[in-house]
Amino acid sequence: MARASQLSGINISNDLDEEISEIQITSVISNKYAGVESPAFGWLATGWNYATDLRYVDTTVSDESLGNWFSREIFTGTQMIKAGERGHIECQPWFNEKYRHYWMFKCNIGGKRF
Numbered sequence: 580m581a582r583a584s585q586l587s588g589i590n591i592s593n594d595l596d597e598e599i600s601e602i603q604i605t606s607v608i609s610n611k612y613a614g615v616e617s618p619a620f621g622w623l624a625t626g627w628n629y630a631t632d633l634r635y636v637d638t639t640v641s642d643e644s645l646g647n648w649f650s651r652e653i654f655t656g657t658q659m660i661k662a663g664e665r666g667h668i669e670c671q672p673w674f675n676e677k678y679r680h681y682w683m684f685k686c687n688i689g690g691k692r693f
Contacts (some may be wrong), residue, residue: 585671593660597689602656605649605670605683609636613679638683648681 593599613630614625637646652672660666674680686693 582672583675586674588670589656589668589672591656591660591666591668593662593664593666594636595688596662598659598661599688600659601687601692602655602658602660602666602668603634604656604668604683604687605638606654607636607638607646607681608632608675609648609651609681610672611647611679613677617634630683636679636681638681649678650675653672 589604591599591602595676597678611634614628625671634647638648638651640646641651643649643651650673652670654668654670654672656666656668
């Protein structure tokens with residue numbers, strides 16, 4: 580049975596040539612199923628879900644019905660992560676293996692917002 584749980588933070592690896600800062604991560608759990616828990620035909624039903632459910636998920640809207648999600652969390656990281664280094668955002672984002680998850684990552688790279 581699929582169950583909701585919480586992750587223990589977000590690790591970030593900066594593989595760029597410049598520092599990153601002012602990190603903002605938006606996590607949404609969509610209304611779209613990820614798969615089916617069936618040992619016999621789970622892979623077939625999962626493939627069917629991905630091939631036929633073409634609903635759009637918008638992580639930027641604050642209205643869950645317009646965004647097609649039921650859970651939305653926004654996490655921020657205040658630290659600067661130098662080129663080639665790693666960072667960690669202390670948070671506990673929700674996760675549910677039954678539904679598809681979407682993430683949006685925003686940050687400053689070398690002082691420019693992306």
